[in-house]
Amino acid sequence: MVVAVLALAGCGANQDTGIETGSVITSSVSESVEAAGSISAKAVVTISSPASGTIGQLFVRDGQKVRKGQKLAVISSPSTQKQLAQAQSAAQSSSVSIPTPTATPAATALAQADATANAAFDAAQTAIDALPAGPAKTQAQTALAQAKAQYALARVQVSSTTSSTNDALTNALASISQLVNAQGGTADLAVTAARDAVKALTIRAPISGIVTFDAVANASSSVASGVLSQLPSSLQGLASSVLGGGGGSSASSSGSLIKGLPVSSGQPLLTLTDVAGLTLTTQVDETDILLVKTGIRANVQLDAVPDATYKGRVTSVGVTPSTSSRGGVSYVVRLSFGSGTTAEGLRAPRPLPGMSAVAQLQVRTDRAAISVPASAVFRDQGSDSVWIVVDGVAKKRVVRLGAQGADTIAIASGLKVGDTIVIRGADRVREGQSLS
Structure with missing residues (x-):
């Protein structure tokens, strides 16, 4: 959101014409670029079985937090051991x-x-x-x-x-x-x-994070189904009913990883998600991307916690364009994600990966700058202009803009403190019009 304060002294209004004037002083204006995106974990790693065999040992449970290097499981693979003996x-x-x-x-x-x-x-x-x-x-x-x-x-x-x-x-x-x-x-x-x-049969955590077993649910079910499909048709129904009617064991139906479960080489076993450092991945339109620089701050709001504001900072600005179905071009901008505060001043809950968010990237701030309401600026013959009142008469003045907020715009040149300008109804004013 825009942070801006504009002080106007000696305001005048003409109720008949809807034109309002004011005397300009300095204020602070922040220009922001809105970018929608989603929260991502610092790292997500899928752990796959290094060889065909069975789960020989399992040292973790679903949802458990683990440290980098911690032992997760051991795959029992006679074929891998045999290959070592043959090689020796x-x-x-x-x-x-x-x-x-x-x-x-x-x-x-x-x-x-x-x-x-x-x-x-x-x-x-x-x-x-x-x-x-x-x-x-x-x-x-x-x-x-x-x-x-x-x-x-x-x-x-x-x-x-x-x-x-x-x-x-x-x-x-x-x-x-x-x-x-x-x-x-x-x-x-x-x-x-x-x-x-053989050493790889002992699976260790490559990163610290939270364990999820859900990745093996479909895989283990398909393994059991594949075994059933090899049985004579007269036995498939009986075997299916013994296994629970679904062609798989109770472990596979719940997506759990258990000791003795058959696995194939490359089959996903579990996922490690590092939520210690969350990031926000957004898309910024081509019309705004040149304003975005690494290191700028941002205020972030989540759909899941609408009354809270979180802090962010741009960590990278992508250079590879992405074209939408409507032909628009955007670029990926990533932000680090910090703590948040609710409207009551309380600490906001920590978000989860995948949550939707909108970031206001504070791309430019002009402090103690001459500023005017956005309604005072208009385009004429390719130039940004305002109506300045001199001796009670409106005169067009070309200006150069600074930071552009949603409601307030900083003026880099063309105006000075104390100038009287039209701040409302600029579209109704004509050159030389009397505004006394």
């Missing part, structure tokens, strides 16, 4: 070492090379067999076959030196060793990922 087994198998041949004297080099080659080929094959199926295993198997072919070719070339034979074997097995070692690193990463997955 694969990592151990991929650690087989492949021997590398060394140079030997020429007299025994060939026999030594054969023995070393066979041992190396066997070790390489063992390591490859332990790898999981995939491109890396196929590539390693191809490299081993090529190594065997290269060694066989070098072996039959008796005219070649023993060292060249040894070099061919060394180079071939080195490439295989690199492939196996690389796959071993992949296996270690798989173990780390599997351990993280």
Whole structure:
């Protein structure tokens, strides 16, 4: 709302014409922009099941306040535990070492090379067999076959030196060793990922807030319905009646989260709502958005508490336009939300997320400014003007406006204290008209 005081001295009125004049002095005018919106929580986080399984343990109840990091539940997931065991087994198998041949004297080099080659080929094959199926295993198997072919070719070339034979074997097995070692690193990463997955089965609160179980009502009901649909038709009716006639357990019908409830990976389990710091999200029309700046104050009223006024402050001004069905353009403006006071001076109740609100954004205030009633200002030939009375005659005076309240407007230039102006009935006045 506008905060304005206008003092007019020596007022005169003509009852016949409906024209009223007054002498201007200073006042304070606040210009506000009205913005409608709704209350939002500081943060809302939906917690989903990290894996398929059942609710193994539940440490909270619906509506409970929890702290960040507090344990909420544990998911029992045998499949996730099995994946960790498999990853650990694969990592151990991929650690087989492949021997590398060394140079030997020429007299025994060939026999030594054969023995070393066979041992190396066997070790390489063992390591490859332990790898999981995939491109890396196929590539390693191809490299081993090529190594065997290269060694066989070098072996039959008796005219070649023993060292060249040894070099061919060394180079071939080195490439295989690199492939196996690389796959071993992949296996270690798989173990780390599997351990993280098991750790995630213990669900902790990412933020402080209030727990809501309602998010799982439909999901748990659909799980039970899905199980029923897999039964023979002759048994579905009996099973449904045993479960309560609705295809779900009493837990699912009430939307409660209970121990033993089957869950699927990614299924919403509960919601955490942080109401410690409420925010107000509003839409401001394009005609007013350029007046709105971060940090300006606001008075907020709620539909739920119409006799109370709450304090707010603009925290962000959006730059992305939103177009309505009627073609209007608006921008999102967010405000922090403070305490409120009722008309009786009492502390107003704390609102809840989702409540509707209207904010009066105090975009500009002119203190001790020359001001006139809004009814005194009119537009003429593209300029803002007022009627000033000089020697009893009306003369049009172009003015520059300052803060514009709903009832009062500050005049930045064009008038001075003590000027007599028309404050009512300006539309009835003509240039040079006698107003004595």
